Amino acid sequence: MEPLSASVDDDFGVERSTIGTSLLSLEDPIMEEGEESASTSSGEPSAFAPESIPPRPFREPASSKYSPLPWQGHFDGEHDILIQSTGEVFHVYVAGSQGPVVVCLHGGGYSGLSFALVAGKMKERVRVVAIDMRGHGQSRSNNDHDLSAETLSSDVLNVLKTMYGENPPAFILIGHSMGGAIAVRVAAERVLPTLAGIVVVDVVEGTAMASLIHMQKILSSRQMHFQSPEQAIMWTVKGGGALRNIDSARISVPSTLKFDEQRQCYVWRTPLQDSEAYWRGWYEGLSDVFLSCPVAKLLLLAGTDRLDRSLTIGQMQGKFQMIVVRHSGHAIQEDEPEEFANVVLNFIARNRIGTYGLEIPGVRRPIQLRSSN
Template identity: 75%
Template sequence: MWCRRTTTWSWWRLRRLCQIMCQRSSSSRYSPLPWQGLFDEDKMIAIPDSEDIFHVYLAGTEGPVVFCLHGGGYTGLSFSLIAGKMKEKVRVVAMDMRGHGLSKTSDNTDLSAETQCQDVLNVISEMYGREPPALILIGHSMGGAIAVRVAAKRALPTLAGLVVIDVVEGTAMASLVHMQRILANRQLHFPSVQKAIEWSVRGGGSLQNVESARISVPSTLKFDTDMKCYVWRTALEESEAHWRGWYEDLSEVFLSCPVPKLLLLAGTDRLDRALTIGQMQGKFQMIVVRHTGHAIQEDEPDEFAGVMLNFIARNRIGTSGVEIPGLRQPVSLRSLN
């Protein structure tokens, strides 16, 4: 009897030890990672004559500026891994959009397309003045819609390229009727940051790359002192009034932008009729990235960075403009636009 109890007790202790080790391993696997070393620094950009202060991450010191706009609910850290891979050849700037990350504005709930477009123009103007270097706008999801509308304004004389990540009008408009249900079904409360990261890659979130999630997800959370848990920093469900304005007529606006354009998709089923015709006519470059989720820049950073650098080289985009072999000075983008 004594031997039997000892054996049972030893088995229980071994099982408990295994559980503890698994929990520690899981906690370590999903623990947050710093963005330092990928981005070089971050800054707060105060907009004159307003209460708005926008948080930006910066990487690199030479080359054209790749200006990145994240999707709804994400932050500028969504572009961390690609910044680390591209900063030797270009400058990468990733902005926390209004109501996201560490940016603070007089109205964090005004996520209308027009307001966000003006935010982007204000930040670029404050950072670079009236003569910014050559710019390539990159936008993911909501940020893609804003990037398209900024480009269409033709208010950036040095805009040299436009890259849109996994958003097209047809699919986006069709999904709007389901968005509130989708948002309501996601997990809203987390006992720790690690659990939020784990949920983002395993429990129904939109990320597949654990490393990227460990960097980007913590910036999308805040600690609720009343509930004693972590919650999402941005209440996307409260922005419904602006959703249609992000995506309506997006395809035609995209096709009208007078700069080289690249559309990155996770699947060809996302193309609508206008884009299908435009792609057949050669009005933009399209690349489908296989085996990825919605956040292509996070899930496949190596492929994404390679595609981006190839796009820049293919269109001969240098620090000051389009570089043509044989000419000492780049062609002014102002004259091309």
């Protein structure tokens, strides 16, 4: 706070000068010519000498508080995966060197960096692969606007086949929101012979379908233009955005932006409002398909009121594990990365998922997972 410098009027209408000058005139003795003003008559420094005034506490500038952070240190590397049959390139972030592979699929409008903090907390025990889906992040496809469930599921299968060939390790699919719907569709195809588990994050068919009629209104209320990535990060955590964890937002939000040369500002990389034709296909029938997946299943929610009838019955029958993180927003993996990582690692341990399959005590080689058609 800057010191007062303009003159002010007291309660009686008498003009007086700055507060600092008033204090000096009241407390300091009148100085003789040649006497130093910074000392008292005893030779001690005056309380009002510049060197006696304590420095102001440091306040981080707002632009610094919301500046982008690097993903390095959380993920170990990044790769561009070329799909030979189509010429499309999918960007992936990887972490870890041992254990089963946790494949992370982000929600609509997010990117693979949505799982950065989680990857850093899990990579000592598992391998993490986070994919920038078609039309998101740094992936480049022949048609970024085709976000149909069939196309996105095919993309995931193509990336995993290209990365791991004919002898893949055990996979655990994790999908958030739209990515959760795609993870379920991939699992339901039963073409991943080593698929060992699936984790769906905060998406339920009943709630999703009911909210579709409001989605365009929600999307139209978003701020669409930003002068800088810092402004977008600030809006995401303080304005109408969906994130509560500023550290995660500083890593993930910049990857969801692109610079518009015509408007000379930053805009969202993915125009979600243009994908309305595919929304119903993501979520319709999702609960029954999820329950039919022949692998270990975990549903991770931010609120218990999101269960629909099919999932309520399935949960009572013990067909899947459900955990609620009550103090989180929609993006649980970003808001509560430590709790999220612990839940996933416990799920893997509970279901005895090893590097190449189910690890049973007393059996030297893991049981290979083969999904039947």
